[in-house]
Amino acid sequence: MFIQQLINGITQGSLFALLAISFGIVYGTLRLLNFATGSIYMVGAYFGWIVIHYLTPNLFLALLSGAAAGFAVGFVLERFAFRALRGVARIASLICTIGFSLFLNEVMSVLFGAERKSMPSFYAETAFSIQGVDVSMLQIILIIVAATVLILLQILIYRTKLGLAIRAVSLDFKTASLMGIPTDRVISLTFSIAGAVAGIAGVLAAAYYNALFPFMGNLAGLKSFAAAVFGGLTSIPGAILGGYLLGIIENFAVQIISSGYRDIIGFSILVIFLLLRPQGLLGKKSD
């Protein structure tokens, strides 16, 4: 039972971690809480589904499609709304993300219907068993894809020139722009990358749960916010840690206490944790 819940927790945690990262990089560069993250995740899931349903049942093509859709949505959001709101107090941008979230959910609901769509099973065969607990290929793939994306992001941000630019912008927008960094392009790219990560998470979630629907991002978005805060919001390893910890804690909470308190446990632990350590697990105090 322990192993079972641990594996459940890690699988779910991978999804949380991806979303938390998406949340975290936008917050890190723009200090903006992007409540549309869950909706971008949903849009990604739908674009993955479109590939599988109409073109070819290939999970990896679906992941690419979901990532591309997320990238595009992220780009559009930034270009047409948040760029105009940059420099204005955050509440306006925050409301804008809420508006976008509503808009995306309703658009998908009108286009595809609000009912659940089924996603075929991929790689359902058992990869290996630990103490009688089966782990499917899909779970392995999910964890590997999530880990790959997270490592790539880590490399992108800490080892490339673009990453340097992103970090510079996040540290000090004005100085960065004075240093000749094309801040607009950097922010636009950050947003798009965050969108792509959320899109990938959406396709993975749809494949794992075999279903997708227009409002699937609401709860997922909220929980990813929790995971991101848990880890410290501005730290990428923190967000990853937060995502996995939240997944594991939730699953054990169901086991130990009751399923009805699942969400509240995640939130309560976070609230208590925040009161004791306001900067998150790996966040820096000065921020």
Place this chain on the structure above:
Amino acid sequence: MRDNLRTLNVVLVVLLVLLFATPVFAGGAQEDDDSIHIALSAPITGDWSEFGVNFQRSLELAISELNAEGGILGRPVRLSVGDTQGNPQQAATLAQQWTSDPTVVAQIGPFASGPSMAAQPIYDAAEMVQLSPTASHTEYAGGSPWSFGIVGTQAGEGPFNARYAYEEIGIRNIAVLHLNNDWGIDTAEYFSEAFEDLGGTVTATEFYFDGESDFTAVLSSLEESGADGLFIASFYNDGAAINIQKSRLGWDVPVLGPTSLYSPQLIELGGDAVEGLYTGTGFFTPDPDPTVRSYVEAFESAYDAKPNFHAALAYDAMMLLADAIERAGSTESEAIRDALAETEDFPGLTGSITFTPKGDAVKGYRMLTIRDGEFVIYE
């Protein structure tokens, strides 16, 4: 540039003013004809919109059939649809809108119990019939003489499912998983009570909140309780997810659920995982009954989708209302209410309908099972 900005400002203000002026004028428009005006409140947008949209489709279908046969009392029927978004407060606002309109004869909806309960005091005060296809809250129908529900309460359905589980399927120790809303609680409680009365044991009861998509943790913990069967009080969409995740865990026990589980989409979503699932229902699409056949065919050809249990209930609500108005011989609220209350064995798609003194429907159920990817009647 500043001028441009100001122009935009002014245009914006003018637009807003115009927008707010519209309802004042639009509200007064009344169609001065002899049609019978029926109102529908349902979640057309928001989380529950799939059900609301199906309500609307079923009602439009029913009304076009009624009108093709000369309408009700020889008068044509027309429908107004209002969106509740599944929100109690909006349902109540909508109720006020319908009751303020003197042409509205009766209201069908809302979908969920919360909105139905919130709207109830308004229909009660305005003395308008509120016929909800799906509200099953134990206090709903009894709360007002003007409120009726046709889905049937769990007091009837619970013992039916429990008897099948215990006697026919042979489950002795059952685990219960339910959606945490009024309907889910009732369903789980009436079932558990009846099941224990028969001599069975409920090994564990767990619940989940609407919107949850991960059931592995709760299923693992239910599995540990040592049950040889699982009862799920869920809608078909969660039902499919629960079965998929259950089979992934390798937990191999029979699953049983109430009528809300019945939907052709259950099989589409659940695939192999729902094979062998049992669900009680009053309605299912392959039913050879001619009224069911014609409804299913009309629905499929009009909307390119298969109707589910909730859609059929909305159709029944409209047809029952039409029947009651015919029997009342008038569109007076009181006459309609009395005719509805006197309904006896109305042949609906979802089973025959007779109301209890409170206004709940008493219904008959059949047990279905899924074999080779098809719903079949369980003998």
Place this chain on the structure above:
Amino acid sequence: MASILSSIRERVSGFVGRHKNAVTVVIVLFLVALPWLLTSAYHLRVATLVGIYVLLVSGLNVIIGFTGMFSLGHAAFYGIGAYTSAMLTVMAGWSFWIALPVAGIVAGLFGTFIGLATLRLRRVFLAFTTLGFGEIVRIIILNWRSLTRGPMGISGIPVPQLFGQTFDGRGYYYLALALSVITVMTLYHMYHSRVGRALIAIREDETAAASMGIHVFGYKVLAFTVGCFFAGIAGSFFAHFQRYVSADSFANLESFGIITMLALGGTGSIIGPVLGSTILVLLPEIFRFLMRYRGVIYGLTLIVVIVYRPGGLANVKGIFEKPKLPKRPHQKRFGLFRRGPAAGGLS
């Protein structure tokens, strides 16, 4: 064209400025006469709902607009007020007139508690904590069945009575009007008092405020308490207005709705919340004819209005205009979304 329109606008604002008292009298008369102008009970109900949201949004304005604390869980306090009042009148048989202030006080105490607990937190974490608190309150309402009846909700909440008269639609409207006028007046006086100036000072610069001798800690808790008190009052009124409460009415979406009204109307001003709640209660009603496209258009309207008027429609000096990031002068912008010069500048 543009100049004509702008001159009209200037003349109107000039007129309003010169005849402040007359304009006020006209508005008050209009609001008092409204139940007789609106023929339909539906329109009256919508007007009453505006009143409820004026309370909620004005309360939140004290927290966000005056003091600059980011609270995303206002619906929780609304729900606490509604449930307190419903339980007191239905289960304990209290009179509405006692339950109303008690609901406000209970919600206010919860506000005090949240304020005390979260004082150390930075803005974004405060936002998260309040959002989490909202979720926790909703789940406790759903799970604590012996107290709140869980998902069954509380039905049969009595209609308030005054001088032996049971409230009808007009009675509710006048009560909502009275409550919102009292709220707006109270907050107006608060805003222009020592307390208000202290709160604004905290919003603008906490460290500076503290060094000026302002008791930052106390004032922050006070702002939370006052804001939540009004939410509790609104909740109590709502419970007796709808006569059925369930947790669905107090979900996160409701908190988002309230904060959207605040942002759209304009934070930090007195009239902003009134404007925001009026528009956003009316807008979804007006959009009813759009049917399935209602949500799409509503979302789009929100985005366009916010992008176009990021300071809110009232556009009075508030936290909106405090620039966080400087804008480069040569930056090319997308034409439609060009902002006025007021919003730029260095931080």
